[in-house]
Amino acid sequence: MNSVIITIGDELLIGQVINTNQAYIAHKFNEIGIFVKQMSTVGDIEKEILSAFKFGWENFDFVCVTGGLGPTHDDITKKSICKFFNKKLVANKDALINIKSLLSLRNIPLSKLAIEQANIPSDFIPLKNKLGTAQGLFYQTKIKNKFKYFLAMPGVPYEMKTIIEDSFIPTYKSKFNDEVILHKTFKTTGISEANLFEKVGDAKNILKGNPKSTLAYLPSPRGTKLRITIRSKNKNSANHKLKKIEEFIKSKASSFIYTEQNLELEFIIGKILKKKNLTLSIAESCTGGYISNRVTNVAGSSNYFLQSFITYSNESKIKMLGVLKNTLNKFGSVSKQVSEQMAVGALKNSKSNYAISITGIAGPTGGSIEKPIGSAWISIADSNKVISKFYNFGNNRILFKERASQAALDLLRRVLLNLQIF
Amino acid sequence: MNSVIITIGDELLIGQVINTNQAYIAHKFNEIGIFVKQMSTVGDIEKEILSAFKFGWENFDFVCVTGGLGPTHDDITKKSICKFFNKKLVANKDALINIKSLLSLRNIPLSKLAIEQANIPSDFIPLKNKLGTAQGLFYQTKIKNKFKYFLAMPGVPYEMKTIIEDSFIPTYKSKFNDEVILHKTFKTTGISEANLFEKVGDAKNILKGNPKSTLAYLPSPRGTKLRITIRSKNKNSANHKLKKIEEFIKSKASSFIYTEQNLELEFIIGKILKKKNLTLSIAESCTGGYISNRVTNVAGSSNYFLQSFITYSNESKIKMLGVLKNTLNKFGSVSKQVSEQMAVGALKNSKSNYAISITGIAGPTGGSIEKPIGSAWISIADSNKVISKFYNFGNNRILFKERASQAALDLLRRVLLNLQIF
Numbered sequence: 001m002n003s004v005i006i007t008i009g010d011e012l013l014i015g016q017v018i019n020t021n022q023a024y025i026a027h028k029f030n031e032i033g034i035f036v037k038q039m040s041t042v043g044d045i046e047k048e049i050l051s052a053f054k055f056g057w058e059n060f061d062f063v064c065v066t067g068g069l070g071p072t073h074d075d076i077t078k079k080s081i082c083k084f085f086n087k088k089l090v091a092n093k094d095a096l097i098n099i100k101s102l103l104s105l106r107n108i109p110l111s112k113l114a115i116e117q118a119n120i121p122s123d124f125i126p127l128k129n130k131l132g133t134a135q136g137l138f139y140q141t142k143i144k145n146k147f148k149y150f151l152a153m154p155g156v157p158y159e160m161k162t163i164i165e166d167s168f169i170p171t172y173k174s175k176f177n178d179e180v181i182l183h184k185t186f187k188t189t190g191i192s193e194a195n196l197f198e199k200v201g202d203a204k205n206i207l208k209g210n211p212k213s214t215l216a217y218l219p220s221p222r223g224t225k226l227r228i229t230i231r232s233k234n235k236n237s238a239n240h241k242l243k244k245i246e247e248f249i250k251s252k253a254s255s256f257i258y259t260e261q262n263l264e265l266e267f268i269i270g271k272i273l274k275k276k277n278l279t280l281s282i283a284e285s286c287t288g289g290y291i292s293n294r295v296t297n298v299a300g301s302s303n304y305f306l307q308s309f310i311t312y313s314n315e316s317k318i319k320m321l322g323v324l325k326n327t328l329n330k331f332g333s334v335s336k337q338v339s340e341q342m343a344v345g346a347l348k349n350s351k352s353n354y355a356i357s358i359t360g361i362a363g364p365t366g367g368s369i370e371k372p373i374g375s376a377w378i379s380i381a382d383s384n385k386v387i388s389k390f391y392n393f394g395n396n397r398i399l400f401k402e403r404a405s406q407a408a409l410d411l412l413r414r415v416l417l418n419l420q421i422f
Numbered sequence: 423m424n425s426v427i428i429t430i431g432d433e434l435l436i437g438q439v440i441n442t443n444q445a446y447i448a449h450k451f452n453e454i455g456i457f458v459k460q461m462s463t464v465g466d467i468e469k470e471i472l473s474a475f476k477f478g479w480e481n482f483d484f485v486c487v488t489g490g491l492g493p494t495h496d497d498i499t500k501k502s503i504c505k506f507f508n509k510k511l512v513a514n515k516d517a518l519i520n521i522k523s524l525l526s527l528r529n530i531p532l533s534k535l536a537i538e539q540a541n542i543p544s545d546f547i548p549l550k551n552k553l554g555t556a557q558g559l560f561y562q563t564k565i566k567n568k569f570k571y572f573l574a575m576p577g578v579p580y581e582m583k584t585i586i587e588d589s590f591i592p593t594y595k596s597k598f599n600d601e602v603i604l605h606k607t608f609k610t611t612g613i614s615e616a617n618l619f620e621k622v623g624d625a626k627n628i629l630k631g632n633p634k635s636t637l638a639y640l641p642s643p644r645g646t647k648l649r650i651t652i653r654s655k656n657k658n659s660a661n662h663k664l665k666k667i668e669e670f671i672k673s674k675a676s677s678f679i680y681t682e683q684n685l686e687l688e689f690i691i692g693k694i695l696k697k698k699n700l701t702l703s704i705a706e707s708c709t710g711g712y713i714s715n716r717v718t719n720v721a722g723s724s725n726y727f728l729q730s731f732i733t734y735s736n737e738s739k740i741k742m743l744g745v746l747k748n749t750l751n752k753f754g755s756v757s758k759q760v761s762e763q764m765a766v767g768a769l770k771n772s773k774s775n776y777a778i779s780i781t782g783i784a785g786p787t788g789g790s791i792e793k794p795i796g797s798a799w800i801s802i803a804d805s806n807k808v809i810s811k812f813y814n815f816g817n818n819r820i821l822f823k824e825r826a827s828q829a830a831l832d833l834l835r836r837v838l839l840n841l842q843i844f
Contacts, residue, residue, distance in 0.1 A: 013458045015449030016638060020440050022463070027437030036435045038470070039463035041444070048460070183436070194493055194535045202495035217494050218433055219578060227438065282732075288718025289711030292732045296710025299786050299819060307738035310704075310714045310730035312723070316772065320729065320742075350738065364721050374528060392529045396553060397721055399580065 001176040003029060004056040005039045008049060008067035008077055009155055012041050021066050021160055028164050033177035034062055044068060049080040057084075061148055062176075067155030069134040071113040077152060078121065081137065085150075087121040095119075095126035095135045102133065127151075127167035129159050136163035138172075180238040182230040186249060188256040189223030189265065189410050190422070196224050199252045206245055213241065221402040222265070223258075255419045258410065265409045266294045266301075272416050273304040273354075280412075281350035282308040283321055283342040285333065286360040286376060290401040291408050306350045311342070321345030334359050336377050336388050343381035354416070355381045356408050360393070362400045374400060378408045380415045387415060423598040425451060426478040427461045430471060430489035430499055431577055434463050443488045443582055450586050455599035456484055466490055471502040479506075483570055484598075489577030491556040493535040499574055500543065503559065507572075509543040517541075517548040517557045524555065549573075549589035551581050558585035560594075602660040604652040608671060610678040611645030611687065611832050612844070618646050621674045628667055635663065643824040644687070645680075677841050680832065687831045688716045688723075694838045695726040695776075702834075703772035704730040705743055705764040707755065708782040708798060712823040713830050728772045733764070743767030754793070756781050761799035762808045769803045776838070777803045778830050782815070784822045796822060800830045802837045809837060 005025055011017045019041065026036040037060065042048040049068070056063040068077030082089055096118035103110055117133040120126055127136030134154040141148055151168065153160045188196060197217060200206075207213045210230065218225040228245050232238035250257065258268050273280055282292050282305075292308040295301055309320045314333055317323040322345040323338055331337045343357035360376025367373035373395045379388040389411060393403040414421050427447055433439045441463065448458040459482065464470040471490070478485040490499030504511055518540035525532055539555040542548055549558030556576040563570055573590065575582045610618060619639060622628075629635045632652065640647040650667050654660035672679065680690050695702055704714050704727075714730040717723055731742045736755055739745040744767040745760055753759045764779035782798025789795035795817045801810040811833060815825040836843050 012445070013448055013461070014452055015445040015447070015458070016640070018440065018442050018445045019461075023434070023437040023440045025437070026435055030436050036437070037465065039435070039441075039461075041461035043459065185438075192530070194533055197494050197535075204495070214432065214496075216432060216496055217492070218439075219492070221580070227433070229432075229436070284711075286718075287715070288723070288727075289706075289714030289730055289732065290718075292711030293709075293715050293823070296712075296734065296784075297820060297823075301710070302734055305710075306735045307742065308711055308730070308732035308734075310711065310718075310732060312718065312730075313728045316729035319771075349741075362718075362721075372527065392527075394528050394553070398719060399553065401715070401719075 001034045001062055001178075002037045002060045003034050003062035003064055004060045005036055006052045006056055006063065006065045007039070007041045007155065008044060008065065009041075010043045012067075013043050020157055021155065024157070024161065025064060025066070025164065028169065029064070030181060030183075032169060032173045033179060033181065044076060046076055046080055046083075049077065050084055053080065053084045057148070057150070061146070063150045065150070065152040066160050069137075069152060069154040070156075071117055071133065078119075078137070081124075081150075081152060082121050085121065085123075085139070087123060089119040090122045092118055092120045092126050092135075098126065098128045098135060099133050102130070127153075127163050127171075129154065130162045130166060132156060132159040134159065136167055138168070178233075180230075180232050180235045182228075182232075182238050182242050184228045184230075184242060184246060184260065185262065186226040186228075186257045187223060187259050187263075188226060188253060189258055189406055191224070191253070191256045193217055193219040193224045196226070196253060196256070200226065200249055206248055210241055215245070221399050222406045223256075255414070258413060264294070264297070265406060265413065266298050269295070269409050269412060269416075270298040270301055270304065272413070274300075276416070278353040278416075279304050279306050279350075281306050281346045281352035281355045283346035283355060283357040284308060284310050285312060285317070285342070285358060286362045287358055287401050287404050287408075288312065291356060291358065291405045294405050294409070306352050309342075309346055309349070317342065321349065332371070334361055334371050334375055334377060336379075336390070339377035339379040339388055340381070340386045343379040343386055347381045347383070353382060354412065356412055357381070358404060358408055360391075360400075360404065362397045363395045364397065376400075376404055378404070378411055380412050382415075387411070387421060389421065423456045423484055423600075424459045424482045425456050425484035425486055426482045427458055428474045428478055428485065428487045429461070429463045429577065430466065430474075430487065431463075432465045432496075434489075435465050442579055443577065446579070446583065447486055447488070447586065450591065451484075451486070453603065453605055454591060454595045455601065455603060466496050466498060468498055468502050468505070471499065472506055475502065475506045479570070479572070483568070485572045487572070487574040488582055491559075491574060491576040492578075493539055493555065500541075500559070503546075503572075503574060504543050507543065507545075507561070509545060511541040512544045514540055514542045514548050514557075520548065520550045520557060521555045524552070549575075549585050549593075551576065552584045552588060554578060554581040556581065558589055560590070602652075602654050602657050604650075604654075604660050604664050606650045606664055606668060606682065607684065608648040608650075608675075608679045609645060609681045609685075609687075610648065610675060611680055611828055613646070613675070613678045615639055615641040615646045618648070618675060618678070622648065622671055628670055629663075632663060637667070643821050644828045645678075677836075680835060686716070686719070687828060687835065689720050691717070691831050691834055691838075692720040692723055692726065694835070696722075698838070700775040700838075701726050701728050701772075703728050703768045703774040703777045705768040705777065705779040706730060706732050707734060707739070707764070707780060708784045709780055709823050709826050709830075710734065713778060713780065713827045716827050716831070728774050731764075731768055731771070739764065743771065756783055756793050756797055756799065758799050758801075758810050758812070761801040761810055762803070765801040765803035765808055769805070775804060776834065778834055779803070780826060780830055782813075782822075782826065784819045785817045786819065789817075798822075798826055800826070800833055802834050804837075809833070809843060811843065
């Protein structure tokens with residue numbers, strides 16, 4: 001079942017609002033076997049709406065529309081639907097019941113505008129909207145022996161969502177599903193997209209014989225996601241294929257994969273620390289609190305995270321962490337020696353089991369030929385040892401922090417799990 | 423100048439990624455007189471990409487494409503461009519220089535894949551990408567006496583943004599503008615959208631007689647932006663209108679406006695501290711480093727920011743900040759008393775001129791009837807006084823940090839500028 005999502009609204013075209021409806025609908029449709037092949041956005045102009053309807057209806061089995069169903073003058077989707085399908089607006093009993101029950105629940109009198117919301121195109125089925133008066137509108141017909149579907153919903157995201165989740169999916173979910181779709185995503189870090197590609201390769205080799213299944217590389221400053229999509233007529237065969245591909249990827253890049261779920265690295269670190277009953281403290285210079293911020297984004301992090309030392313000035317490195325003035329003078333604040341003293345100082349002063357430290361040059365000034373902007377040392381200390389690594393995180397201050405925080409958490413992960421440090 | 427934005431990527435069609443590129447580009451284009459009339463999204467399939475190019479090129483003056491410019495097998499946009507425009511991929515000297523300088527800065531060896539990124543369609547101009555190897559690709563031609571433009575960029579949002587902001591707009595912004603469009607944005611904080619609306623009112627009253635000019639309220643966790651857009655054939659008249667509206671808004675809401683530029687509050691704080699030659703330290707509990715992170719997002723913050731104490735545990739509040747055990751026992755860690763001792767402790771231990779402190783309950787657990795989740799005390803201390811304020815930032819952990827950091831920085835701003843504290 002191929003589909004197109006058409007979103008309607010001037011606010012989208014001027015960039016005032018980010019279109020979150022498309023991704024939400026696509027994700028939900030995917031789960032019930034409706035595959036979105038295209039998305040388009042047009043303004044609140046009848047001519048353009050009609051031409052989008054025409055293109056969608058001619059080229060796809062399922063046309064899904066959001067926006068322009070409200071009660072005000074600039075909402076012209078219902079009128080456009082009538083024109084396109086040559087239908088009349090008729091008072092719909094079920095729609096009126098939905099609207100009346102909603103308004104009485106919220107103690108709002110039934111206005112003329114609200115009653116008009118119960119007028120829907122003939123032959124369309126109203127889908128209940130628990131959070132607003134604009135009904136979802138669903139239409140099905142057979143053209144040349146093939147079913148075609150049209151679904152229109154209001155553009156307000158939470159109204160659209162209740163129509164999808166509470167009305168459309170429960171009633172119609174079994175209608176579209178003729179194949180099994182499995183998704184799996186590995187989140188990797190500490191390896192570039194290109195190097196990961198060299199290790200794992202492209203979909204053609206791994207997925208041979210499964211032309212509809214895909215392997216996608218999705219890079220970001222925190223690492224590259226590897227997304228596997230398997231499509232199959234049969235659940236067992238889909239599971240079998242997925243398992244084979246998973247095993248292949250793991251055999252090539254296992255230590256770079258920090259999760260198979262949609263979790264950030266700080267949650268993985270948290271799980272490990274909690275399980276091993278270990279505590280953490282952090283000494284940050286150039287990242288200015290960003291690593292600590294990420295660690296404390298995890299609910300329950302107070303179970304293992306004790307405190308951080310954000311030592312921007314040299315004086316604070318000396319006073320809070322016991323870094324030696326001599327070491328600062330001899331090697332500079334961005335050095336392996338200072339980084340290690342910071343980690344050891346954090347460990348000692350907080351009495352934690354592990355400490356992360358980082359010192360570097362986030363830019364845009366402060367670089368030199370020996371230590372260019374982007375340079376950073378990260379150390380991990382426990383009571384037995386200190387491990388340190390040198391990095392360059394580039395010359396953009398915000399990306400520097402993003403990459404540095406990920407590298408620091410990943411170095412801790414590798415130490416905690418006894419993985420190789422490259 | 424009419425345009426279409428075509429975004430390419432399977433991750434968009436399955437709903438894995440929310441398409442933020444469209445809104446960003448539409449917004450930026452708007453400012454330089456390129457009006458987006460349609461948006462569409464297609465998958466990583468050559469046939470569909472080509473058909474989207476065809477539709478766009480036939481119907482619009484400017485076609486803007488993102489996605490599919492990376493180095494791996496699923497990136498087929500460059501190939502599709504060559505096919506569509508009948509061009510060949512040729513090694514481009516400027517592109518190679520861009521790529522080499524980027525990689526050497528980050529200490530990454532020049533791989534075969536990276537060199538291939540310097541091959542671009544003939545007659546296309548590479549637009550420098552400061553944050554990745556995929557170049558922006560710009561093409562202009564004249565068809566039937568009318569200029570047509572084609573711009574392709576990688577889909578990674580921050581790479582696309584640097585190409586737009588640092589390469590495309592500075593070079594080409596004057597090309598598309600046939601009327602004067604002035605934008606001005608006031609960033610407010612510490613007042614809800616509804617209350618701001620009560621003070622300032624809607625566009626109709628302020629902008630009467632200027633039907634193409636608008637006033638938009640754009641709420642976010644950091645406050646509400648007020649965006650004025652003036653369109654006029656004439657520069658003087660546009661400036662005059664803008665000035666009148668600016669004065670009106672300021673007369674109504676001046677103290678809530680922290681900037682008239684596109685700057686975050688931490689930059690404003692930084693400017694004030696630097697100008698007054700003052701230093702800052704921070705004691706954070708519930709925000710876990712997020713305030714410090716924001717303060718250090720400012721290049722040059724080491725001039726005024728000394729250090730932070732991220733005291734998650736009670737022990738660290740006692741040890742690092744000198745909070746009294748008695749006070750913790752009697753009033754609890756989320757109390758005015760503890761907040762003030764934290765601020766005073768930070769001031770004393772860092773010898774800074776000002777200190778911010780915060781203690782609160784970010785959730786999802788830890789709330790009580792007297793102190794529900796979301797509760798927080800924020801204090802600002804200098805050598806003469808401590809000012810404290812109670813807040814509730816709601817029960818979402820990430821939004822809590824966002825709102826709390828903004829409130830803390832705004833309280834400091836009000837203290838530094840001798841503004842009324844509500």
